[in-house]
Amino acid sequence: MSKLEIHQIPVLNDNYLYLFKEPESGLVGIVDxxxxxxxxxxxxxxxxxxxxxxxxxxxxxxxxxxxELKEKTGCIVVGAKGDxxxxxxxxxxxEDGDIFEFGSQKARVFEVPGHTRGHIAYWFEQSDAxxxxxxxxxxxxxxxxxxxxxxxxxxxxKFRKLPDSTKVYCAHEYTEANARFAxxxxxxxxxxxxxxxxxxxxxxxxxxxxxxxxxEEKSTNPFMRADDPGLQAALGLTGADPITVFAETRxxxxxx
Ligand code: ZN
Ligand code: FE
Numbered sequence: 676m677s678k679l680e681i682h683q684i685p686v687l688n689d690n691y692l693y694l695f696k697e698p699e700s701g702l703v704g705i706v707d708x709x710x711x712x713x714x715x716x717x718x719x720x721x722x723x724x725x726x727x728x729x730x731x732x733x734x735x736x737x738x739x740x741x742x743e744l745k746e747k748t749g750c751i752v753v754g755a756k757g758d759x760x761x762x763x764x765x766x767x768x769x770e771d772g773d774i775f776e777f778g779s780q781k782a783r784v785f786e787v788p789g790h791t792r793g794h795i796a797y798w799f800e801q802s803d804a805x806x807x808x809x810x811x812x813x814x815x816x817x818x819x820x821x822x823x824x825x826x827x828x829x830x831x832x833k834f835r836k837l838p839d840s841t842k843v844y845c846a847h848e849y850t851e852a853n854a855r856f857a858x859x860x861x862x863x864x865x866x867x868x869x870x871x872x873x874x875x876x877x878x879x880x881x882x883x884x885x886x887x888x889x890x891e892e893k894s895t896n897p898f899m900r901a902d903d904p905g906l907q908a909a910l911g912l913t914g915a916d917p918i919t920v921f922a923e924t925r926x927x928x929x930x931x
Contacts, residue, residue, distance in 0.1 A: 706731070706797075725744060725748040728752045752764040755793040781800070786830075790827070794809070794830075804842050810830055825918045851878045857896070907920055
């Protein structure tokens with residue numbers, strides 16, 4: 676059983692695509708191809724043949740390259756059953772709790788509504804990898820375009836149950852702006868302050884801050900910490916329902 680070999684491809688302003696190979700079977704997947712060109716270039720460079728597109732949700736900056744890649748490589752498109760009519764070229768439809776087999780590797784599928792109603796995430800447990808699209812970001816979470824705070828909090832809680840060592844392969848480099856906001860709602864969090872300092876240093880050199888780990892997110896991401904007494908106190912919401920705290924945090928970020 677060999678782990679996925681994962682390559683990060685930066686595209687557009689701040690999107691990350693993930694191209695990965697399962698070495699035993701030779702299967703190759705691309706997560707959320709916003710565009711086709713850079714994926715085709717990277718495939719060429721590595722000498723890999725694309726077999727699967729793995730979509731988390733329907734937004735154009737995640738599916739814009741689907742049809743061109745499918746046409747040029749004959750790959751299979753995988754996405755959410757609940758959003759099949761909005762995923763271009765979809766072949767395999769997945770829902771919550773499904774196990775998606777990728778050679779020797781298995782991905783557990785989570786339905787994580789909030790950012791969009793049909794958003795799903797893929798957890799490759801044996802590779803310690805979570806492809807979470809625009810649900811969870813380093814120190815942030817996706818905007819609630821098609822869902823409620825309660826749905827998003829419930830979705831993020833699915834990730835809180837996964838191991839701390841899990842790498843968070845999210846779809847955008849939003850970390851520095853997220854950190855600037857996070858310290859305003861969780862000012863007493865020392866781990867967060869230390870992380871903010873590290874992030875500033877990385878971004879000065881234009882080094883990616885992604886992937887992070889779920890352990891880091893659980894201890895420093897305010898959107899994962901709506902039941903934390905320190906964060907609740909800073910928001911003036913001590914003892915409040917976590918959904919209320921999450922909703923307040925999201926609302927403040929939206930107007931930050
Ligand atoms: Zn999106
Ligand atoms: Fe996006």
